Amino acid sequence: MSRGRTWFEALAGATLDGEPASVLCADGTVGDERTRFLTVVPNAEAKFTRARGGELGLEEGWTLARHVREAVAVDDDGDRRALVAVVDVPGQPYGHREELLGLHLALAAAVDAYATARLAGHPVVALAVGQAISGAFLAHGMQANRILALEDPGVTVQVMSKRSTARVTRRSVDELDKIAEEVPATAYDVASFARLGALHRLIEGVDAAEPDAEHVETVRDALAEAITSARHDDSTDLSGRLASPEARRHRSASLRVRERLAEEWTG
Amino acid sequence: MTVSVRSKTRFTELSARERAAALLDSGTFRELIGPFERLESPHLEPQGVVPACDDGVVVARGDIGDQRAVVLAIEGLFQGGGIGEVSGAKIAGALELALRDAERGHPVRPVLLLETGGIRLQEANLGLLAIAEIHAAIVALRSHVPVVGVVAGMVGCFGGMAIAAGLCSHLVMTREGRLGLNGPQVIEQEAGVAELDSEDRRLVWETIGGDQRVATGMADALVEDDVAAIAGAVRIAFETGVPAEHRSAQVGFYEARLAGIDASEPLDGPALRTLWRDEGVGR
Amino acid sequence: METLNFDYPASQPVPRRAYVGVVGSGDLEVLLEPSPDQRAHVTVRTSADGFGEVWEAVLDRFFARNDLAAAIEINDSGATPGTVVLRLAQAVEESRS
Numbered sequence: 001m002s003r004g005r006t007w008f009e010a011l012a013g014a015t016l017d018g019e020p021a022s023v024l025c026a027d028g029t030v031g032d033e034r035t036r037f038l039t040v041v042p043n044a045e046a047k048f049t050r051a052r053g054g055e056l057g058l059e060e061g062w063t064l065a066r067h068v069r070e071a072v073a074v075d076d077d078g079d080r081r082a083l084v085a086v087v088d089v090p091g092q093p094y095g096h097r098e099e100l101l102g103l104h105l106a107l108a109a110a111v112d113a114y115a116t117a118r119l120a121g122h123p124v125v126a127l128a129v130g131q132a133i134s135g136a137f138l139a140h141g142m143q144a145n146r147i148l149a150l151e152d153p154g155v156t157v158q159v160m161s162k163r164s165t166a167r168v169t170r171r172s173v174d175e176l177d178k179i180a181e182e183v184p185a186t187a188y189d190v191a192s193f194a195r196l197g198a199l200h201r202l203i204e205g206v207d208a209a210e211p212d213a214e215h216v217e218t219v220r221d222a223l224a225e226a227i228t229s230a231r232h233d234d235s236t237d238l239s240g241r242l243a244s245p246e247a248r249r250h251r252s253a254s255l256r257v258r259e260r261l262a263e264e265w266t267g
Numbered sequence: 268m269t270v271s272v273r274s275k276t277r278f279t280e281l282s283a284r285e286r287a288a289a290l291l292d293s294g295t296f297r298e299l300i301g302p303f304e305r306l307e308s309p310h311l312e313p314q315g316v317v318p319a320c321d322d323g324v325v326v327a328r329g330d331i332g333d334q335r336a337v338v339l340a341i342e343g344l345f346q347g348g349g350i351g352e353v354s355g356a357k358i359a360g361a362l363e364l365a366l367r368d369a370e371r372g373h374p375v376r377p378v379l380l381l382e383t384g385g386i387r388l389q390e391a392n393l394g395l396l397a398i399a400e401i402h403a404a405i406v407a408l409r410s411h412v413p414v415v416g417v418v419a420g421m422v423g424c425f426g427g428m429a430i431a432a433g434l435c436s437h438l439v440m441t442r443e444g445r446l447g448l449n450g451p452q453v454i455e456q457e458a459g460v461a462e463l464d465s466e467d468r469r470l471v472w473e474t475i476g477g478d479q480r481v482a483t484g485m486a487d488a489l490v491e492d493d494v495a496a497i498a499g500a501v502r503i504a505f506e507t508g509v510p511a512e513h514r515s516a517q518v519g520f521y522e523a524r525l526a527g528i529d530a531s532e533p534l535d536g537p538a539l540r541t542l543w544r545d546e547g548v549g550r
Numbered sequence: 551m552e553t554l555n556f557d558y559p560a561s562q563p564v565p566r567r568a569y570v571g572v573v574g575s576g577d578l579e580v581l582l583e584p585s586p587d588q589r590a591h592v593t594v595r596t597s598a599d600g601f602g603e604v605w606e607a608v609l610d611r612f613f614a615r616n617d618l619a620a621a622i623e624i625n626d627s628g629a630t631p632g633t634v635v636l637r638l639a640q641a642v643e644e645s646r647s
Contacts (some may be wrong), residue, residue, distance in 0.1 A: 069516075092448060100536065107430045196396060260300050261364055281570055318573070334628050
């Protein structure tokens with residue numbers, strides 16, 4: 001069973017048959033916070049054959065967007081529920097049909113929905129329990145107010161497979177591994193990603209593949225804290241990612257650029 | 268530094284800097300963090316890659332149609348226009364400042380010149396983070412002022428920046444331009460040549476080329492690869508204003524479109540145009 | 551990638567700083583500014599290793615013809631000597647415009 005499904009069912013307390021079956025969505029709670037849980041899972045019967053392994057494809061992008069927008073619309077008058085994106089995606093599908101039918105736009109739809117929800121005041125939390133790759137992670141997770149991850153060798157953040165990266169940059173995998181030691185941004189492990197300052201919490205001591213009740217509680221507590229702290233943010237934007245000590249150290253150029261732009265903005 | 272451009276010139280012959288200048292009202296071009304500031308990527312030299320003094324992105328303020336504007340121009344010739352920490356921050360940071368101005372009642376017209384393969388692999392997760400910030404800024408900004416994207420070619424627009432294109436209020440493309448998530452070569456490498464022959468130019472352009480994208484409603488204007496034509500299209504885009512519903516928000520419309528696709532049948536560019544034209548293209 | 555440094559005696563001031571080119575395959579960018587002293591200083595970062603002597607020959611020739619107290623920075627992505635000479639000439643012309 002995919003980690004996405006494992007954690008979705010443990011946290012949302014629901015086993016669902018959605019349509020399409022690759023996107024699971026359920027309303028549950030985290031503490032006393034109403035929370036909509038969302039994840040993408042493998043579906044051997046998916047309509048688009050290249051998106052059967054849990055990839056975030058055409059249907060998945062638009063479906064995520066629909067579920068998120070529905071929460072935004074329904075909560076328009078009152079309390080804005082939390083949204084938790086459980087992330088375990090091997091990437092986006094490689095297919096002629098996908099490109100033809102606008103895969104870039106399907107992913108944009110999910111980005112749009114999550115960003116819109118965040119801007120409307122919904123606390124959006126991403127929980128990486130497995131792979132968090134490239135466009136799929138941009139679409140499902142990267143627009144969150146808070147990103148959490150389980151500390152586990154199976155939790156990786158990357159933009160392309162090592163094999164493909166090696167081919168495109170014309171380096172050997174060994175060379176890439178050496179570079180990853182110097183440039184943490186190119187490493188795939190979640191601890192390296194944490195050094196970039198955008199991770200709110202790296203949750204240790206939890207079995208990412210087969211959590212027991214205690215592990216689930218630990219994660220639930222972490223989600224509760226993340227939701228509460230997001231609600232207390234001064235703003236609904238992503239600026240918090242650059243305010244962390246790790247960002248000041250490992251994304252200092254990002255800060256420097258913004259400083260200079262602000263200084264030079266009005267000529 | 269003067270950057271001058273003759274009006275009868277192919278847009279794609281111009282450097283990023285020249286393209287930005289070409290879109291701004293004459294005499295108003297002013298570059299931020301220009302070449303002599305040498306704000307380059309700190310991550311390339313350690314990997315034995317020669318950096319560019321501007322990290323391949325030009326931030327240019329000026330006017331468009333007498334209104335304050337900012338053009339973010341990606342230099343496609345440098346590392347395939349890949350987005351790294353600095354280049355990504357230039358784009359995101361400029362959009363964030365445009366947003367700040369818009370929220371204070373002084374909108375700035377943002378233009379993205381998208382000549383990019385997506386994330387610069389040598390900077391990987393830094394590029395990923397920057398692109399997420401670009402996405403966030405576009406969504407916030409576009410409720411105040413149209414965010415206009417231009418995909419002119421020769422590199423095209425792929426990866427996380429194709430997602431950014433999908434978020435734009437208004438997208439101008441040339442026939443030569445290509446817009447897709449995964450590049451043709453990567454698809455061929457990952458899924459095989461039967462899935463997509465990346466050397467079949469007609470197939471590639473029929474799938475993700477500017478003409479196809481405009482015909483299927485995924486881009487707004489198909490324009491000649493010509494400076495005046497593109498500048499004109501950008502101006503019109505701003506005059507058109509913020510759309511009632513952005514393309515990436517049209518969930519019902521696109522879900523219906525996908526539902527009408529029989530995935531067991533072959534489908535090519537021309538067939539899709541016919542199908543979606545018969546169903547009613549447009550917003 | 552290699553970094554090479556060159557130094558020449560020079561007396562003529564640089565009228566204006568100039569920037570030309572692009573770090574694209576087979577091309578280079580040139581930043582040209584006034585030198586702090588009566589010398590020309592050139593720093594080359596090049597993607598093609600082992601061509602130090604070629605750079606030296608090109609720059610020797612350039613400064614033999616151009617007495618310019620310039621601080622020049624070159625970021626090169628495998629340009630031919632012909633392209634290097636062209637970009638340097640463009641930079642000088644721009645510094646005079």
